Amino acid sequence: MSEPLKITYREAMRAALRDALLRDERVFLMGEDVGRYGGCFAVSLGLLEEFGPERIRDTPLSESAFVGAGIGAALAGMRPIVEIMTVNFSLLALDQILNNAATLLHMSGGQLSVPLVIRMTTGAGRQLAAQHSHSLEGWYAHIPGLRIVAPATLEDARGMLWTALQDPDPVLVFEHGSLYTMAGELPTDATAVDIDSAAVRRPGRDVSVITYGGTLGKTLTAADELSADGIEAEVIDLRTLRPLDDATVIGSVRRTHRAVVVDEGWRSGSLSAEITTRIVEQAFYDLDAPVERVCTAEVPIPYARHLEEAAVPQTTDIVAAVHRVVDGDA
Structure with a gap:
């Protein structure tokens, strides 16, 4: 049996992204500073160099625009992963998330699925003040048509993303900002995990x-x-x-x-x-x-x-x- 990997939560998320990009050519990542900068929390560091700008897309500073683009890409058969820098900023895309992503399956009589994954950082503890530190995942958990997940362990950080990408409905992934530096051991064969059970x-x-x-x-x-x-x-x-x-x-x-x-x-x-x-x-x-x-x-x-x-x-x-x-x- 091979030795487990010593890894941080940030690196586990990056491994999940890389795995998804390798497995399915329809998968791409888009958001603010996800490419050349490597992500505001360094989760996507190095992915632009490996996968190129078509699949690691830096976007303008407009949450409504790039979440809307992600919804359109999902409707067209792609498997977009949209990164929003913090949950507070997601409110700028709430119209897209609530009125489009969460409702289109219902409003189309089951004809239009939106297989979109939105990742965002949530939570306090890093002295980033009120506009970057709130925990609003409970708000999103109020909305029918969305699945809301909150990976709290290295195994879930590594394994939830691929499972979320298989879901025909929108999935929002809330990553607590205090966890990115959490370190531990992860089995080398760690793979997709259940997102149905506590x-x-x-x-x-x-x-x-x-x-x-x-x-x-x-x-x-x-x-x-x-x-x-x-x-x-x-x-x-x-x-x-x-x-x-x-x-x-x-x-x-x-x-x-x-x-x-x-x-x-x-x-x-x-x-x-x-x-x-x-x-x-x-x-x-x-x-x-x-x-x-x-x-x-x-x-x-x-x-x-x-x-x-x-x-x-x-x-x-x-x-x-x-x-x-x-x-x-x-």
């Missing part, structure tokens, strides 16, 4: 802690700290935010009888609210305590590091929430 990242008996993306690492750290206190937390990585894998989440809650939802989005109208509601709807009588939520403060993300850290969920917040539901102080 994953139990840590088994436990006392409480289900449900999270995704950039907060998975903090949640696993919190689970380790809680274990020292005699509390065994089961950590669920949602992986796909639309459609949600109710079976894995509800199955876990029925085993542990307690739940904490960790979501870097704002609490009001959030993905955490949706998950909490589904737990209450489907497993209310299995709960031994109210569901707790750990979310970002209801403020634009601050620039100052100490304020940014205070605004977004931290390991200590997760530990405290678990203690409240387990110790009976919820």
Whole structure:
């Protein structure tokens, strides 16, 4: 057996892009600075030199224009991967994403599929202030016609893209900016992964802690700290935010009888609210305590590091929430 690769999340994403480009000549990458600059987060570094400007396309600074071009290419039989620099900037293409990509299959009576993949960076923790740091994937998870995925591990960063490209509907991939430098080992034969199911990242008996993306690492750290206190937390990585894998989440809650939802989005109208509601709807009588939520403060993300850290969920917040539901102080 060959030795696993030592790799970063950024490099795993790049390997996924390269693999897709090699496998299918219909695949191409387009977005701001993806070519000569190598991507704003260096994910596409070196791909222009390998695949040329026809398949690694630098675009003007117009999200509406290049997302619209990606939709048109998908309708014409191509398999475009569109990179939007940050989730905040995706709002400039919301008309294209919501009113075109998500609705054309329905509005055409099933005649027009839009097999488009849109990648974007999300999340805080890098002192990039309010216009570059919000977690808006919950907004997109509200929209029928889209699939929303959030790779939080090296395996998912490497494997989700090819699976997404096989989907006949638009898939939005949210990459948390704090993960790009995360390093670890990846099997040399790592390949496409499932984008239908949540994953139990840590088994436990006392409480289900449900999270995704950039907060998975903090949640696993919190689970380790809680274990020292005699509390065994089961950590669920949602992986796909639309459609949600109710079976894995509800199955876990029925085993542990307690739940904490960790979501870097704002609490009001959030993905955490949706998950909490589904737990209450489907497993209310299995709960031994109210569901707790750990979310970002209801403020634009601050620039100052100490304020940014205070605004977004931290390991200590997760530990405290678990203690409240387990110790009976919820």
